[in-house]
Amino acid sequence: MxxxxxxxxxxxxxxxxxxxxxxxxxxxxxxxxxxxxxxxxxxxxxxxxxxxxxxxxxxxxxxxxxxxxxxxxxxxxxxxxxxxxxxxxxxxxxxxxxxxxxxxxxxxxxxxxxxxxxxxxxxxxxxxxxxxxxxxxxISKPASKKGHFITEESRPEMKQTRVQVRELNQKDAEYLISCFPKIVKANTNREQLEKRNLLIGYLLYTTGLRASELVSLNWGSFRYNRQGYLYADVIGKGKKPRSIPIKEETIELLFEYRRSLGESIEINPEDTSPLFFALYNKKEPCQHKKRLTYPSLYKIVKEAVHLAGKNSKVSPHWFRHTFVTMLLENDVPLAVVKDWAGHSDISTTNIYLERVNQDNTHMHLHKMNVFK
CATH class of the missing domain: 1.10.150.130 (Tyrosine recombinase, N-terminal domain)
Known part of the structure; x- marks a missing residue:
């Protein structure tokens, strides 16, 4: 142009x-x-x-x-x-x-x-x-099933479709995350790379961050609230800011990762250096750190998926869907989940809730005593 x-x-x-x-x-x-x-x-x-x-x-x-x-x-x-x-x-x-x-x-x-x-x-x-x-x-657009689904697989012989949800169950998610540090092959900075990868997995799994939000994190993105709990401040879609609480397990990994790099663990809201960066630049001044890119993050996830032997379609975004579903399964209020996930409209969050409720219909069935 x-x-x-x-x-x-x-x-x-x-x-x-x-x-x-x-x-x-x-x-x-x-x-x-x-x-x-x-x-x-x-x-x-x-x-x-x-x-x-x-x-x-x-x-x-x-x-x-x-x-x-x-x-x-x-x-x-x-x-x-x-x-x-x-x-x-x-x-x-x-x-x-x-x-x-x-x-x-x-x-x-x-x-x-x-x-x-x-x-x-x-x-x-x-x-x-x-x-x-x-x-x-x-123009006439086709109908599409709303929600976080993989492209439907046609079963013409049955005149039906099978829809696969783009999320993981808790067991598969945690096993997959355990493979994140195991994909490191380099000897140089091996410890730092392993800690970095494990932290990436935990952040994806326990915060619901979009991939773009995760790679955009700075050390200054973290802050303690008045009650002393650690939060991450991010700018989501449409420049919409939100604050995300960080779990204790993830905080421990965050500080371990920082220590392995020789970086300060003192929270500094003024620090604009990237949280995740190319480790071969780690000794250079902060302004010269090369931020981890989305393709690099995607590669980490895909290599872990391959090592774990899981569904090859799994991408970083699957962890976000998994996180939102887990919140709703644990009865976190819909409005809280909406704000936490950064959904622009509560109808998006409600799609998850509808499926969670559908998956739990067996609980209502067991209440029926039809054979007296």
Missing amino acids: DELTLFDHLTSEQYLTQMRNKLEQRHLLDEHRNLTLSHSSEQDFLELFFVEKIFTLDKQFSLHTIRAYRSDAKTLLQFLMEHSLSFRDIGFPEVKAYNKYIKDKYAPKSAIRKLEFFRRLLDFGYETQFYQAHLSTW
């Missing part, structure tokens, strides 16, 4: 002047000074779509989200290339054809996401006069 996307560092006056000049030079303003792309290039259309509707300045995106958007854009571009179409060529027949292509090729959740990306692009095109018709009205 060109300089049109790089105005976020300017003052408001500079921003207005330069944005206005750029848009006027490229004839992207109509007589009402509204954005118009009726005669723009496709490059301008795509660039402004991503700037105004996707990667807006007031949002932060995880690597997973960025990859998803790139994947959705790539899918649409490939479809257009295969049919020798440009974005200007999209009309009712092309919308219906792409809709069918996505629903036939992808599982419901992926199809819904890709069609939502397509809808947003068409709506932006209509709002800016790139398209003269409201084409997104012809």
